[in-house]
Amino acid sequence: MKRRATQTWARLGIYAFLICAAAFFLLPLYVMLATSLKSMDEIRLGQLFALPAAPSFDAWRAAWSEACTGVSCEGIRGGFWNSVAITVPSVVLPILLGAINGYALSWWKPRGGEWLFGTLMLGAFIPIQVMIYPLVKLEAAIGIYSSLPGIVVVHIVFAMPIMTLLFRNYYAGLPGELFKAARVDGGGFWRIFVQLVLPMSTPMLIVAAIMQITGVWNDYILGLTFAGRDHLPMTVQLNNVINTTTGERLYNLNMAATMLTSAVPLLVYLISGRWFVRGIAAGAVK
Template sequence: MMGQVVKLDKTTGVAAAEPAHPNAANDASIPTPRPRRSLAWTPARIGVYAFLMIAALFFLLPLYVMLVTSVKPMEEIRLGTLFALPQHFTLEPWTQAWSSACTGLECNGIRGGFWNSVAIVVPSTILSIAIGAVNGYALSFWRPRGAGFLFAILMMGAFIPVQVMIYPLVRVLASVNLFSSLPGIILIHTIFGMPVMTLLFRNYYAALPLELFKAARIDGGGFWRIFLQLMVPMSTPVIVVAVIMQVTGIWNDFLLGLVFAGSEHLPMTVQLNNIINTTTGERLYNVNMAATILTSVVPLALYFISGRWFVRGIASGAVKG
């Protein structure tokens, strides 16, 4: 064999191969066999898979019922076959939920609420993330006088129930002519999102090496230059986590939109409630299910598209305290 010397053992008379060089046995080029992973179905493995399947069914069964019901005509729904596939597939409930379902006095569907939600979510998400990033950056690296006290106040705001602050906020917004307006509901979501975003970015920036900030300071970088040119490009994982959290929270909000948005800017969740609770005429379960799925499309799509970045942001310390 190449690289080996065959020697004869004088006592046993058996030929044995030895490496020609003392380091030949440790040659990195020689592949070492990897241990095969056990594929045996142990009780623990069976239990894990059974638990995962039960959990998946628990969450997927309501979605299945909603999807199946939304494509059935009312004649099939009245038969009580809740889990049966549709015999006469139809998309008419989806069209009606989007464009002609009654959301109160008007019967324009849930389409208007969709665009109202978009107009609320986009600026509220951008403002709350921008303010939270600047606060977290300042509290992590610059540490102004009283930074700990300020951070404690922000954290108190994150844990105070929304219901406690509704009446004072109504009076404040009414005094500045922002109640029942689009800027008013955007301001409300920005205020309520700022404490959580500050905590998120502060924890993320606290995990970064302090030497990077010191080197930037030595190079003459100021507050905004270091933030925009150094911190923001490094913050992609935590920004994705923040976007998912804010978009999901603001899009699914019902109470604040009902109180502060006004009748002309009602979000999609409020109009969905109006569709489902309409008592005039026959209750159209297929339209209700279609409207519910349409309302949840945006958060679901966001999770499916950016789920990998969400996990990366969590793993990199975005939500560690």
């Protein structure tokens, strides 16, 4: 009886901690959402945590299509489509290349593979800021600086080490007998990869996609440096909206723009979160 009571109190303590942690992390999200739905007259009252008296999406419409980002007042919708154009190839290509690298390094073990893997891991620990200037000079020399291919190449370069690590660890945990049987049946490198390995990689592909989408979509410094004026991502446009405001600072518009900018990674995680947990449990990041 005493043991059962102890377990009950322990469970209540865990629930209390989880509720407090959830409230701590969700409070800023609530403040942003509530503020974005208020008018400026209501915001001036200083009641930060109060619900909107008359909720309105006017600030959201203005943030999307009317807010000024420098000299242009077309909202952040242009930055949204720029972010989509940057994110799609910057997610698909690194995941594909990382899967191939991880597959080769875990099962085929090419000559010099350990040195290659060590070099990639070394690259994962080099700060991005250290590599910006050399990459600027390199891309300028080959003519892709300040362009869409230029920013995509940069994201691929910085994603390759972690993508290779994730896939290598995942594939190394798969039963070796499957691979050996496939080779006995005459399967080559690409046939085994496409017909055997990829169908078993769904949880890890979801993990990699969530990590890459979140990283690329939320990136600011690389987009500002490499994308060029015509391809600025949504995060850069958000910064321009907030910092080019003249006169009264429109907090409801700023919060609405922030919510719109963060909507895509939030939706991706909410939709595929269970796959993310499953991929981690399957050994994707062990």
